[in-house]
Amino acid sequence: MAASAIVDKLAPTPIYVQLRDLLRAQIERSELPPGTRIPSERDLAERWGISRMTARAAVTQLIDEGYLRRVPGKGTFVQRPRVLQSLQTLTSFTEDMRTRGKATRARVLEQVIAEAAPVVAARLGLEPGAPVVKLRRLRLADEEPMCVETAYLAASRFSFLVKEDMTRQSLYAVLGRRGVELAWADQRVEALRVRAGEAAMLGIPRQAPVLRTERTTYDREGRPVEHIQSFYRADRYTFNVRLFRRR
Amino acid sequence: MAASAIVDKLAPTPIYVQLRDLLRAQIERSELPPGTRIPSERDLAERWGISRMTARAAVTQLIDEGYLRRVPGKGTFVQRPRVLQSLQTLTSFTEDMRTRGKATRARVLEQVIAEAAPVVAARLGLEPGAPVVKLRRLRLADEEPMCVETAYLAASRFSFLVKEDMTRQSLYAVLGRRGVELAWADQRVEALRVRAGEAAMLGIPRQAPVLRTERTTYDREGRPVEHIQSFYRADRYTFNVRLFRRR
């Protein structure tokens, strides 16, 4: 590996970001195959004419991203690629279906301001009966019914949602345009026998099993943003996650 | 906050670990309530007689753990507590039930060396037909059947498992004692109608829905360790996760 001067100390991009992106690119192009030892932090520093702490910052981020692994006394090694890429877990229905190569559409069943039921209020950190936007949709993937989804959001912050056209748009996309940055969600998944109303809409037999999910999503400040209850057709949908072990 | 000399520079524990634990304890005891600005990095450094970079290391870890949040130009603030604590997601059945306050026990149905079916082999990175440890158990929580679980592990590495008593022990505990460090897992959750055999063992009616999960777990080196298929009683079990949004 030649010490080409790709890292630019005068550029507005931090040096460690440049080095990080460069190393990541090499790993993804398999120039640094899994198991390889990358240059030591001192080597990297000397090669790029930067300090060791800066080189270390780049390496640390790639470790957090799962590309590298440090072994004290031995070196830093390229990890074998993860089966799914990254922890892209919290996704909207639309994003979810897109990665599966399906086109999505929705039939809006309700899009109103309503009073929060106690459970919903608790999840959203509101008083019971507080006004919430209620958005109930039948969601289709490649024109086939996939799930019935009901979303609740505090009307005090998100009343604009009752005026949006929600047949084509992802709720997350709309929120994103309004500057809402979603950060994490707590989700619960269970199996149920379908109820009559949902059975008809989903086009499945009575008594068929459905996957019910309940999700509360929070923004970067830790404020609850939405609470969503969904019923998925069990014959068309599985829920996939990557779990991490607590150190 | 008095500058009591709790941080010990001569102790074997790194300074930033001491400061991190101290700050985390204050947050968890609500001495630093959500929204509070914690002292600036320079303040912390001066108070504890350490350098700013060291103080910063402590803060950085608490940010990764979700306790704090940096706002450039303003300060570092305590995050509101997360509903479930942390990302302790990848857990064994035993660990899972313990956090719900239930005692666990297992009935071993099979504990043998078998040939890997194609699906299992693919997940474990083996050739079809390669020898695997097959461990099939009925798992009870407070003496009530909760799930039927079948675990597969490469016999080349884990043949010792056929000799372990698996009625009381967590598989993860056994692996841990042998130096296997689990890191992450890919899991799939779906809803199904129960099959006759499992219905009888779980003590639920035919046609009842069950939650089927399939999990492949990897160690810190990224090698697949186990592949597990489980059927959970839908009336007794829900699957909970915390999802994170890709930045």
Next chain:
DNA sequence: TAGTGGTCTAGACCACACG
């Protein structure tokens, strides 16, 4: 203007791995 986090330097000593 003063204070904050974001980045960076050029050193240092330590425990651990390996030959």
Next chain:
DNA sequence: GTGTGGTCTAGACCACTAC
């Protein structure tokens, strides 16, 4: 012993926020 990552220091300049 040499090399590795793990930790730590005592400064520095920057962009941003708030007053």
